Amino acid sequence: xxxxxxxxxxxxxxxxxxxxxxxxxxxxxxxxxxxxxxxxxxxxxxxxxxxxxxxxxxxxxxxxxxxxxxxxxxxxxxxxxxxxxxxxxxxxxxxxxxxxxxxxxxxxxxxxxxxxxxxxxxxxxxxxxxxxxxxxxxxxxxxxxxxxxxxxxxxxxxxxxxxxxxxxxxxxxxxxxxxxxxxxxxxxxxxxxxxxxxxxxxxxxxxxxxxxxxxxxxxxxxxxxx
Amino acid sequence: xxxxxxxxxxxxxxxxxxxxxxxxxxxxxxxxxxxxxxxxxxxxxxxxxxxxxxxxxxxxxxxxxxxxxxxxxxxxxxxxxxxxxxxxxxxxxxxxxxxxxxxxxxxxxxxxxxxxxxxxxxxxxxxxxxxxxxxxxxxxxxxxxxxxxxxxxxxxxxxxxxxxxxxxxxxxxxxxxxxxxxxxxxxxxxxxxxxxxxxxxxxxxxxxxxxxxxxxxxxxxxxxxxxxxxxxxxxxxxxxxxxxxxxxxxxxxxxxxxxxxxxxxxxxxxxxxxxxxxxxxxxxxxxxxxxxxxxxxxxxxxxxxxxxxxxxxxxxxxxxxxxxxxxxxxxxxxxxxxxxxxxxxxxxxxxxxxxxxxxxxxxxxxxxxxxxxxxxxxxxxxxxxxxxxxxxxxxxxxxxxxxxxxxxxxxxxxxxxxxxxxxxxxxxxxxxxxxxxxxxxxxxxxxxxxxxxxxxxxxxxxxxxxxxxxxxxxxxxxxxxxxxxxxxxxxxxxxxxxxxxxxxxxxxxxxxxxxxxxxxxxxxxxxxxxxxxxxxxxxxxxxxx
Ligand SMILES: Cc1cc2nc3c(=O)[nH]c(=O)nc-3n(C[C@H](O)[C@H](O)[C@H](O)COP(=O)(O)OP(=O)(O)OC[C@H]3O[C@@H](n4cnc5c(N)ncnc54)[C@H](O)[C@@H]3O)c2cc1C
Ligand code: SF4
Numbered sequence: 001x002x003x004x005x006x007x008x009x010x011x012x013x014x015x016x017x018x019x020x021x022x023x024x025x026x027x028x029x030x031x032x033x034x035x036x037x038x039x040x041x042x043x044x045x046x047x048x049x050x051x052x053x054x055x056x057x058x059x060x061x062x063x064x065x066x067x068x069x070x071x072x073x074x075x076x077x078x079x080x081x082x083x084x085x086x087x088x089x090x091x092x093x094x095x096x097x098x099x100x101x102x103x104x105x106x107x108x109x110x111x112x113x114x115x116x117x118x119x120x121x122x123x124x125x126x127x128x129x130x131x132x133x134x135x136x137x138x139x140x141x142x143x144x145x146x147x148x149x150x151x152x153x154x155x156x157x158x159x160x161x162x163x164x165x166x167x168x169x170x171x172x173x174x175x176x177x178x179x180x181x182x183x184x185x186x187x188x189x190x191x192x193x194x195x196x197x198x199x200x201x202x203x204x205x206x207x208x209x210x211x212x213x214x215x216x217x218x219x220x221x222x223x224x225x226x
Numbered sequence: 227x228x229x230x231x232x233x234x235x236x237x238x239x240x241x242x243x244x245x246x247x248x249x250x251x252x253x254x255x256x257x258x259x260x261x262x263x264x265x266x267x268x269x270x271x272x273x274x275x276x277x278x279x280x281x282x283x284x285x286x287x288x289x290x291x292x293x294x295x296x297x298x299x300x301x302x303x304x305x306x307x308x309x310x311x312x313x314x315x316x317x318x319x320x321x322x323x324x325x326x327x328x329x330x331x332x333x334x335x336x337x338x339x340x341x342x343x344x345x346x347x348x349x350x351x352x353x354x355x356x357x358x359x360x361x362x363x364x365x366x367x368x369x370x371x372x373x374x375x376x377x378x379x380x381x382x383x384x385x386x387x388x389x390x391x392x393x394x395x396x397x398x399x400x401x402x403x404x405x406x407x408x409x410x411x412x413x414x415x416x417x418x419x420x421x422x423x424x425x426x427x428x429x430x431x432x433x434x435x436x437x438x439x440x441x442x443x444x445x446x447x448x449x450x451x452x453x454x455x456x457x458x459x460x461x462x463x464x465x466x467x468x469x470x471x472x473x474x475x476x477x478x479x480x481x482x483x484x485x486x487x488x489x490x491x492x493x494x495x496x497x498x499x500x501x502x503x504x505x506x507x508x509x510x511x512x513x514x515x516x517x518x519x520x521x522x523x524x525x526x527x528x529x530x531x532x533x534x535x536x537x538x539x540x541x542x543x544x545x546x547x548x549x550x551x552x553x554x555x556x557x558x559x560x561x562x563x564x565x566x567x568x569x570x571x572x573x574x575x576x577x578x579x580x581x582x583x584x585x586x587x588x589x590x591x592x593x594x595x596x597x598x599x600x601x602x603x604x605x606x607x608x609x610x611x612x613x614x615x616x617x618x619x620x621x622x623x624x625x626x627x628x629x630x631x632x633x634x635x636x637x638x639x640x641x642x643x644x645x646x647x648x649x650x651x652x653x654x655x656x657x658x659x660x661x662x663x664x665x666x667x668x669x670x671x672x673x674x675x676x677x678x679x680x681x682x683x684x685x686x687x688x689x690x691x692x693x694x695x696x697x698x699x700x701x702x703x704x705x706x707x708x709x710x711x712x713x714x715x716x717x718x719x720x721x722x723x724x725x726x727x728x729x730x731x732x733x734x735x736x737x738x739x740x741x742x743x744x745x746x747x748x749x750x751x752x753x754x755x756x757x758x759x760x761x762x763x764x765x766x767x768x769x770x771x
Binding site: 025027028029031032035038039042050052053055057058059060061062063064065066067080081103111114117118121122123124125126127135138139142143144145146171174175178179 | 358368
């Protein structure tokens with residue numbers, strides 16, 4: 001099976017495609033494919049030319065840390081839970097997330113997610129829940145990986161300078177509903193950096209590996225019913 | 227203005243950072259990746275604490291006794307007492323910052339039963355306790371970031387500590403962002419880099435937990451403790467890249483372990499231990515599976531769809547996704563796997579190492595768990611140890627004089643890194659790491675003996691002898707390359723600790739010394755001096771003060 005990877009040696013350098021022949025086990029995930037290409041033997045491209053090892057990020061390898069987010073056959077996904085058996089076509093095309101600066105190959109700098117939350121100081125501080133809390137939704141929202149897949153697919157998210165995307169909206173919801181004294185302040189921030197520009201394509205919900213119902217967060221923040 | 231450098235941003239690192247910031251101390255929190263990627267997010271089951279007004283009759287004293295018993299009398303009494311006495315405070319603090327715990331309709335924390343404990347005292351957040359605590363702590367850290375008290379540095383890996391005459395003045399960090407070394411001076415350095423999973427290759431944990439920091443500090447003079455005590459989890463599902471934890475809840479709900487002998491299904495745990503066989507402690511089941519030497523399966527299919535869907539849905543999804551297993555119909559093939567490290571950097575009660583101003587917290591430090599850890603105690607220990615170190619640092623005068631000049635050492639390390647980077651070699655360090663993992667799995671397994679441990683030492687000595695002579699592929703992150711020697715050194719120290727303990731206790735089981743010996747009722751301490759390893763029993767209990 002052919003595997004094409006969009007590579008980039010350094011943050012500023014030009015990206016280029018490189019193609020590999022994968023002859024490893026067919027039950028592997030894309031993370032497994034990358035590992036296999038890197039370390040099963042010397043790494044060579046389809047022409048037999050030696051090349052450098054493919055850079056990518058991982059930690060838990062079971063879909064709960066968000067490290068290995070990338071674009072696989074045009075769809076943003078976690079490499080560790082995308083399996084060859086579920087991919088269609090004769091080739092796997094892998095590229096880094098496109099909305100974030102590339103550090104090296106498939107490793108991107110997603111610190112804008114954290115920077116935006118920090119800049120807006122989205123933090124609970126003190127647990128003072130509103131009278132009617134939706135515990136199940138709080139639990140789901142707090143599982144956000146900050147993987148950035150929702151931002152990658154969002155038609156309104158460009159580079160995170162003004163519109164901060166679904167990960168931001170969900171954290172805003174968590175703060176506003178777990179500390180009622182912050183509700184007003186957080187709703188203002190939310191409106192500024194999310195509410196006023198969200199076109200409700202909801203692609204973020206479809207792609208989210210944690211299946212977070214961002215629409216529920218949005219609806220409650222918009223209506224102020226937390 | 228006091229400044230602390232914390233290396234590692236899992237639960238213990240963040241707990242320490244927040245506690246420092248609360249006391250006005252400036253913190254640099256360094257890690258290669260954000261906290262969401264740390265191993266802490268993988269903790270599922272829960273965190274132990276005795277809550278006041280417990281209706282079951284539980285008490286802090288009972289928590290202390292359970293912990294000491296679980297640790298086979300190697301956990302220090304004063305340390306364990308501090309841990310358990312602070313359980314409720316820590317839980318309330320986590321609640322106070324908005325952690326989404328599982329609660330009853332009145333909002334009271336729910337608790338579940340965990341192995342080795344006399345009462346139900348494990349508080350939890352559904353099936354993602356670690357993740358929920360990380361999410362809450364990330365917000366709390368963010369609050370102090372906004373105040374300018376905590377500064378996160380991402381893309382930073384530990385390189386070495388800046389030590390002069392037994393005192394630590396800071397650390398060299400390798401910063402991926404600019405591809406070079408940066409010397410960071412601080413009044414204190416706190417190591418919070420997690421366990422040493424990578425020594426064993428595939429484990430239940432994160433690839434980021436490689437033990438490098440502990441290994442490097444050991445080479446720089448810090449002592450290590452109790453390395454031989456490694457917890458194996460009996461039920462994990464093997465995939466191409468790791469061993470995934472199959473929760474104890476599967477057996478708690480009635481799941482049965484079996485193997486096949488001559489076409490017959492044998493429920494070996496029940497045959498040997500009676501109806502409660504499947505709920506024996508982790509070390510007992512792991513040893514039984516190891517002794518069988520056969521494929522072992524865990525069956526939950528007979529529990530029915532409703533139990534599986536309502537109580538074991540995460541397990542169902544994990545098996546389907548990563549093993550292609552339909553647990554409604556098929557049993558799960560399971561194997562024991564390395565899961566938790568009771569040993570690590572030796573620390574005093576205040577979590578300071580034998581090097582002044584160098585602290586260690588969380589799983590990379592050895593405290594509390596003795597020869598075996600109780601499930602749910604490590605999250606508590608990660609939080610508590612972070613607090614203890616912060617308080618010790620806060621209670622100390624900041625440095626009044628300028629730190630010594632480390633520019634010569636820094637320059638030398640920069641040159642060495644530069645030489646590595648200029649090499650044209652393609653030889654991957656991962657090949658040696660794979661060999662090491664094989665050696666560790668084979669010779670430092672669930673049951674050990676002198677022959678295997680000696681062979682393990684020999685193998686590692688060989689890897690060490692070649693490690694320094696090979697040039698490694700410079701196209702990978704420099705960290706992978708420069709970390710190898712210290713990882714091997716830590717592995718060697720671990721093997722040597724296991725060889726020196728000629729008894730069986732807790733997670734350390736020697737087939738050639740199957741009895742627990744009074745003479746060994748002390749921690750193993752390992753020191754390093756210019757290539758010389760020396761091991762001793764801490765009979766004076768120096769690390770319990
Ligand atoms: C699958 C699983 C389930 C578990 N379940 C439970 C449970 O239910 N209850 C319980 O109490 N415990 C549980 N544990 C154990 C518990 O999760 C850990 O002991 C605890 O989270 C460790 O936290 P830590 O802060 O010490 O380390 P970690 O969370 O591992 O954090 C280490 C940090 O150090 C950084 N780091 C590593 N190396 C370097 C370096 N060289 N330079 C710079 N930074 C570095 C990492 O990036 C990371 O930020 C479980 C563990 C696993 C693997
Ligand atoms: S909301 Fe979902 S997709 Fe977006 S960062 Fe969180 S986990 Fe990832």
